[in-house]
Amino acid sequence: MDMTTVGDTGLLDTLQHQVAVFARRAEQTRLGGVGQVRNSMDRAAYLLLNRLDQEGPMGVKALAASMGIDSSTVTRQVAPLVDSGLVKRTSHPEDGRAVVLQLSPRGMSRLEEVRSSRRQLMAELTQDWAPEERETFCALLTRFNGALSARMTTSGVPAPETSEAS
Known part of the structure; x- marks a missing residue:
């Protein structure tokens, strides 16, 4: 079932793109922290x-x-x-x-x-x-x-x- 409307297609496209960017950056950095503990x-x-x-x-x-x-x-x-x-x-x-x-x-x-x-x-x-x-x-x-x-x-x-x- 398609729950999107023409009005929110752009917003949902932006949301899915930002989630993808977040996932990639989170994996790249592992959001590990700062200092000596970073990515440890x-x-x-x-x-x-x-x-x-x-x-x-x-x-x-x-x-x-x-x-x-x-x-x-x-x-x-x-x-x-x-x-x-x-x-x-x-x-x-x-x-x-x-x-x-x-x-x-x-x-x-x-x-x-x-x-x-x-x-x-x-x-x-x-x-x-x-x-x-x-x-x-x-x-x-x-x-x-x-x-x-x-x-x-x-x-x-x-x-x-x-x-x-x-």
Whole structure:
């Protein structure tokens, strides 16, 4: 169903173009932050560490479900985080046979370092914005990501992370 009208075609063309430019620039810079921390953590690692921080220790299946990705992807992405000591594998407290992933103290420290750097970048990029503009942009971007996630879910495509705090 075509939901566009002649009047908003130009606006929607501009919107899709700006989203494409944003995606390219975000990937080029990874919106990684500033200073020595800049580009020092890839998106997958950041999102996994952030999710473990927000929701606490969990198994691979639960982590995958909460992020809208499959378990094999989580397993592959978490392996280097375990190897580098950012994530610990521990036994489930109620079922010692099950493995739980947990943010290590080193992982928490590293995550906070990256968050701080990214926060500084966001401050620099929006330094000449009024506080209300920042709030509006954040609300609209969150809403846009939610709509993308919902669309992917209804189309049978696993939804990427949409609600990560930085």
